[in-house]
Amino acid sequence: MNLEFAKMHGLGNDFVVFDGVRQTVDLTPERIRALADRRFGVGCDQVLVLEPSERAGVDFAYRIYNADGGEVEQCGNGARCVAAFARETGLTDRDLLRLTTLGGEIEPEILADGRVTVDMGVPRLDGAEIPLTEPGEWVRAPLAVDGEEHRITAVSVGNPHCVLEVPDAGAAPLEVLGPALEHHPLFPNRANVEFVAVEAPDRLRVRVWERGAGVTLACGTGACAAVVAARLWGRVGEEVTVVLDGGELVIQWAGRGSPVRMTGPAVTVFRGRLARWPDPRPATAEKGTGPF
Template identity: 55%
Template sequence: MEALGNDFVVLDGIRQRLHLTPETIRTLADRRRGVGCDQLLIAEPPAHIAADVRYRIFNADGTEVEHCGNGVRCLARFLVDEGLAAPGVLRIETDGRITEAEPRDDGQVSVDMGPPELEPARIPFQAPVRQEAYRLATSRGEQTIGAVSMGNPHAVLRVDDMTGAPVAELGPEIERHPRFPRRVNVGFMEVCTRDRIRLRVFERGVGETPACGTGACAAVVAGRLRDWLDAPVTVELTGGVLVIHWLGPGRSVWMTGPARTVFRGEIELPASAAATPRGPTR
């Protein structure tokens, strides 16, 4: 599946049990020797009684991460298209939180991404107190960033021109900056008007991606906190457009954008990753 060019292998772990090792995930994600994807998504039975489904997200390098805005839209579309959930609002469990998503007839999916986390220790980010902006030492001098978690950590830099932003140079460096103990996604934001931005994202464990839903949310939050933006905001990414709506601290961030299936297929996996049928599903 793909959402704004951010592509996923999506697996049904509801009707079958999957046993995927990091090596198997890396094989599936390999664009020459596997299927090829930015991330792998697995739909599973929920652990929380209030949820319809649980989903897990793995980067192409085999590491498991907390959340993915483009991924959750794809997962919601997958659940309805595969008959695993009825159309309407879906409650999707991920990393201890429940996200609501609604696939629409026009191909768009609206998602309640929850309130952003701004406390440094909970992002996590090393800083003595919460601020709207922080100074971060890099090989290119100090950079001013916003630090936000949307279920996964983000550093947001404002740039004059998104096209010429030093994504390849600063992205990997900031991703592994010691002040982000769990690494970080890095957004390079150009503010065009108070209701429109352009954005490139260097995603941890992946590299630069055509689009990042949580990155778009984090950029809008960072921009709103510094009074650069109003609500809603159109976010132009390399892969397409998202609309992000956030009314301020304590409120949920809403994201609307496309998600679609590109193709279905089968691949033979190692015996250690073999799927086994589950019992009847609800």
């Protein structure tokens, strides 16, 4: 085996990216988990694959796998990275691309300064489309978690999000409340969870618990969901800078019925070649242990 890949990141949300157009990429959940392992594999939050598209007018199919091995609908930071990857590797010479995902079509555009803007489509607010197990819209709706009530806003940006306003995002209980909300029965496909502090009408501080990956430095769809929620709360305007642990994104949303647009960087760290698939983590090796 001689499988080429790139290691990329968008604000520290990092990826192993494969060209599935010019080579065969035979992924399994076990191989994805081994690749994503930061001690025994390459290390990443998600594994991304560009493949040929069977749809007219669409450049590529874009597939996203979380570090736990599961395939998911959408990844905004990943969308910027695969667009840059397609240009850098000669898969396309176009600035504006159309990609299909499990969550629908998106359009990344590579800007002159190297950043990428992605039209993420119209956010979905209806419970049946997110999906939720309860009908209707959930905007600052009460939800009980371990006997405590939280006000949540549910949004889909091609994937499900649960957004909460907090006074201090830095002090938010990501590792406690994040997994509890990710796995809450309201979200049959689980949820990404955003903890949002409104700092100004054009600025949000956001921290993310990402479905299937845990705490991440950034989440593009999470930034989009945070702005949609904050607009619905009446707290921000049409263009907002979202400050994540890994850096900043600019999100634009005119309001209901309009697409949400995200602009930010896409960085290639290195390119590599797999001579063989990484071995799975030994059962005796516990996460986070080691001599250093």
